[in-house]
Amino acid sequence: MKRTGMMVRIGLSAKSRLAVIVWREVLDALRDRRTLITAAILPMLLIPVSINLPMFFISPRRNPPDIGVLQLDAGAGGFAALMKGMEELRVTDLDQGQNLTRLVETNEYDVVVVIPSNFTELIRDERKAVIQIIYDGSNPRSSTGVNLIQGLERAYAQRIVEERMKERKIDPELLHPIEVNTLNVKGISQAQATVGMLIPYFIGLLSVLAGASFASDTTAGEKERKTLEAFLTMPVTRLQILLGKYLGVVILSLIGVFFQLVGMSVGMSVYLTLFSELLGETAQPLHIDFTNFSVIALFSLILSMTGNAILMTVCTFAKSFKEAQQYTSALITGFIIPMMLIMYLPPALMSRMLLLPVLGPLIMIRNAVFNIYTPTQTLLCLLSSIVYLSVLLFVAHKTFSSDKILFKV
């Protein structure tokens, strides 16, 4: 074909063209009502509900278990009164002759407590009195009720023992020959540790969950809608197109993560306000200072970038959005393994795994939550993550540059 002339344009730089591609990716995705609903509105509404609604049914303070008490010993009012005085239990006296097992089976009562006719006599004679508890293990309210009653029983038994010892002029302290003093070296409570271990799990999981649909849409979705070909006739390289799409996916997934974290924060605040009794120990908030917050944000970004680079590479092989979603489901299952692992790995092993992809940033997030990391660890993990990310983007570029993969020719 002969040359008919040349057009010279002094226009946008490569960086600006990249920004134009990112702008279109984000605008197109945000225009999709389904995306807005699934990425922003639903997480903000559903996460708080999903955290708190089950708790409402489990919390004895909000929804006390129904306890039926069959008191065969009229004189044994002490233990029954203790139960009735507890606001976490809704206690009703039962009459004799009822099928007690059936009452629990049919969920008329969550727990039935039978105080035997010789209860007072056995206690008075310093013999063992047996209280019968009938419950349904498949009913969480029933299990909660049993736990509360057993707690009461232990306190009641302790009181009886102390009274007997006093009668014999024996110091009740004799019952406690050993006292344990604990020193928590990092000052992190069990509840804080649980929350701290859940943070990297959720950040990691949310980044790939949020990125999966965007990565599928911008690669396989564009192929399916046949919008990619026109794009490829523009004076931009495939690397620029890939990077523009990739950065768009990262931005969109971070927006998704943000809304999901907002939903989680709202949900947790409601949880701590309404159901603090379920935490067992005093709920102390985790204090994360600005430096640690920055480290968490940095490695969350790396985690999102790594996950989305893998997602985009794999989704490029798919011919349709549906096929890409099948790939992403498998990948997400794979991602869950390191995220679960982080909750149970011994700390000594974690320090040796800092240089591994995905796992390293997850460990750094966990360590930043607990403020137990060194600058060297941060630097090493950061450098290794950059190396992995470069390799992943190189593979993604090779994949995106292949006509065989893009056009199946």
Added chain:
Amino acid sequence: MDHIAFEVSERIVFGLLGPNGAGKTTTLRMLSTVLKPTEGKATVLGYDILEKPLRIRESIGVLPEDTGLYDRLTPVETLIFYGKLHGMDRSEIMGRIDELLSMMGLEAKRNDKIGTFSKGMKQKVALMRAILHRPDLLFLDEPTAGLDVMSARDIRDFIARQAAAGKTVVISTHNMWEAQKLCQEVGVINKGKMVSAGTIKDLERLTHEETLEDIFVHLIKGEVAG
């Protein structure tokens, strides 16, 4: 494609004719630098398609087989996006958008989402995208396929106007009537090979047939027999 060789003169409409699966779309994709040939050489506007793909893309306009438009964007947003990728500045793009929307009769639809458009309207937006940056050469793959009579006529008028304005237009089609009406030169392609190429008069002399449809059938049957 199998060692295809042809040359297109400047400022004409060149028709790439062939049955389904002959390789018309693949040829256009290679010339517009979307696909890389595994071997061989081609130059577009003097540039090698493997060595200078970006220079070629700056100077060509492409209408792919499918319009390839983003349904959730408006025509204005679409053209701003592609205009910026072509390195045009915003004021230049906006001026050109007004001009093109008026030319295609789509002023009233400038802020409507493309997803709500008819096939003919989408084809017009895709053509606007192809000529937005005033390219010298247009590659149009089946530009009137599946369009109603009025839309197809608008597109044919558009192609004729481009040729009259001195642009070179390469179209692929299997509508022989359309090719005869629009093209000064044609190339008949079958099973990835160029069977014959030249002006319609040249092909009439070669095949002793009178209409382009008869020429086409003659050449394809000859190829099959050969």
